[in-house]
Amino acid sequence: MTLLLTFVAISVGFAIGLLLALGRVYGNKIISYSCIAYLEIFRGTPLLVQLFIIYYGLPAVGIIFTPITAALIGLSLNSGAYQAEYLRGSIQAIPANQMIAGRTLGMTRFQSIRSIILPQALRISIPAWSNELIYLFKYTSIVVYIQVRDLTFQAKDIATQSSRYLETFLIVALIYLLFTYIFSEIVDQVEKHVRIPGIGLSQTIVKRNA
């Protein structure tokens, strides 16, 4: 359950984040301000409150979700806001002349964004994105409060029944640790695999150790 929540939320959140970041950087005033409003709302309120509104609050206006659906929606919308900011930073880190060079070849704005800007921006956003993945994975434990039976929820059951609180939660902590380790290893490998000389942070790391 925890894994399912993480993967759906990170993927849907990525799609939302990408749209928001593009809207904020390239959209007209209305689009850009709408994106900023979304970001401010979702980053400026606690995730738990967002989940409560979706699960306990929306039924008041006739919208009823199962706990899992509510959790998926809440986590995705929230992660989308954070991913949007990582992506925006990466997009704005690409020199404006890259876009201009694309346009001089006769590419449309959209083609330049897709073929020139995003392939570079996505690469440099990988470290921040890996952070978000791990953060989100751990933060899914919050869904306990809206009755989702995730890893932490089940651990609480077991602990209560057996009265072995310390052992149970230590094991749970280890499970989280193991998975976050696996995730960051996988992302590291992906990052190495898609790395291109001259793009990203590999050189600054070498220089920092000089």
Place this chain on the structure above:
Amino acid sequence: MHMLEVKDIHKSYGSYEVLKGVSFSVEKEETKVIIGTSGTGKSTLLKCINQLDPPDKGEVWLEGEELTSPSADLNRIRQKIGFVFQDFNLFNHLTAMQNVSIGLEKVKKMEKGKAREKAIEELKKVGLEKQADQYPAQLSGGQKQRVGIARALAMDPAIILFDEPTSALDPELIGDVLEVMKNLAGKVAMLIVTHEMGFARNVADEIIFMEGGHIIECGSPDQMFNNACKARTREFLGKISTLYGKE
């Protein structure tokens, strides 16, 4: 009808008027060099031509089409106008070969294999077929600029605009780039902003001297260097020649 015609271009940034009515034309396969001190609007003029930075007033015509018309299909017309930047602006995430082929694939919708074949051909023309699989970060400045030229050439443009193509390069790398440009002379029209007087003198069909947002004088290299009409032209070329040597 001229191939490229620029009519009375004006361009201001805020209250500062950079171009104060510039007109000239370029014929098919002609090489024109624009010279002048820094800050006289030479680079702005190039950007006004391909509408990267549209002029406030005036017209630009290429092969009978008006680029300054609001209904102009700029994405299509820009394919006919190659642009070579002072600071190269290669696509950093693409190899030399992909830098050259991407325009063919994405804009001209050429099939991938064909586009890459043509890209290799263009790289050969600039002497870089061995560097085809290297990324910009792995190339020297001179090599980057030659990839930039190959990228422009691949689109089979009617004209290539060069914006100080050698001024970001180490002196010993300039020669390779100029050599490539020299070989292009007479095969494709070129409009070149440069401080390389030796190149202007030997390769240009016509030299345009700009200052203060105006064209002061234009003429053949021989006339400009030996018989300039305007005192200001003689003064400028005299200074430059002392600085950079006669050839």
